[in-house]
Amino acid sequence: MENNNKKSQAFYSYCINPKTKFDTQEEGEIIYLLLRSHPFTQIGWIFSSIVLIILLFVLNFFLQNFFNPGQIFIINLFFVVFIFSYIWFNVLNWYFNVGIITSKRVIDVDFYAVLYKEITNAQLGRIEDITVKSGGYIESFFDYGSIFVQTAGTEANVEFINVPHPSDAVQMINKLMSKKHGY
Amino acid sequence: MDIKDIIFKIIVGLSAVFYYLYSLVISKQVKIMNKTLEDEHNRLILLVSTLQVTVALIILIIALLSIFIF
Secondary structure, eight states: OOOOHHHHTSTTSEEESOSOEETTOOTTOOEEEEEOOOGGGGHHHHHHHHHHHHHHHHHHHHHTTTSOHHHHHHHHHHHHHHHHHHHHHHHHHHHHOEEEEESSEEEEEEEETTTEEEEEEEEGGGEEEEEEEOOSHHHHHHTEEEEEEEESTTOOOEEEEEEESHHHHHHHHHHHHHHHHTO | OOHHHHHHHHHHHHHHHHHHHHHHHHHHHHHHHHHHEEOTTHHHHHHHHHHHHHHHHHHHHHHHHHHHTO
16 A cells, blocks of 8 residues: 555544554554544634633633632642643544554544544445545535445444545545455 | 632532542543554653643642641
C-alpha cells in the first residue's frame, strides 16, 4: 500500500501504515489505514474551552466583591482543573475513537463518553456495500465525510463518522476487497 | 465563621472528593484505552492521566486543610 506522508500528518486523523497495534489484532494482520474524526469537527469543544478560559478571567473581577483571597484561590484552582479535565476528556474521546482498515477487516473502535467501549468489525470478504456521505460547504472544503460499510447477514455495520479523505479510504477498502477476492 | 464560609467549605470538600474519584476512573479507563490501541503516544497519554490523578490528590489535600485547619 502506498504511503502519503502529507495525509499521514493531518493531525493524526488519516494515518497510512501507522505504527499502531490493537488488542484484537491477529497474527499477520497489517494495519493499512487508521482514521479519526477530522480535526475541524473538534472545533466545538476547542471553542468552548477558550470561552471558559476567558470566563475565568472575567469572573475574577467579580469574585473580589464576594470572597476572600484564599477562597478566590480555591475557586480559581477548581476552575482551571475543570477546564483542563474538559479538554483532556475531549482529547481522549477524539484520540481513541478510531476506524482501522487492515489486510483482513475493517474495524470501528468507539469509546462513548470515554467509559463505554464498543468494537465493531467487518471481514473484507463479508462487505457488501460501502457508502460515502459528504455534503455541505465545510465538508467539501476540508474534504471530510462519513463512510458506512454494510455487511452480509447479521454482522453489524461499520461506520466511520467525519473522517478525512473518505473517498481515498473507500478506494483503499475496494482495493483490499479486490485483492481478497482475487480480481 | 458565618454560614457562607461553611457552605463554601462543604462545596469545596465535596468537589475535591468527586474530582479525585473522577480522575481515578479516567486513569483506569485510559489504561484500558491504551491496551485497546497501542501506539507511540501511549506513554504521554498515561503520563498526563497520572498527572491528573496527582493534581486531584493535591487538591483534595488542600481542600481538607482549608476545611479543618484554616
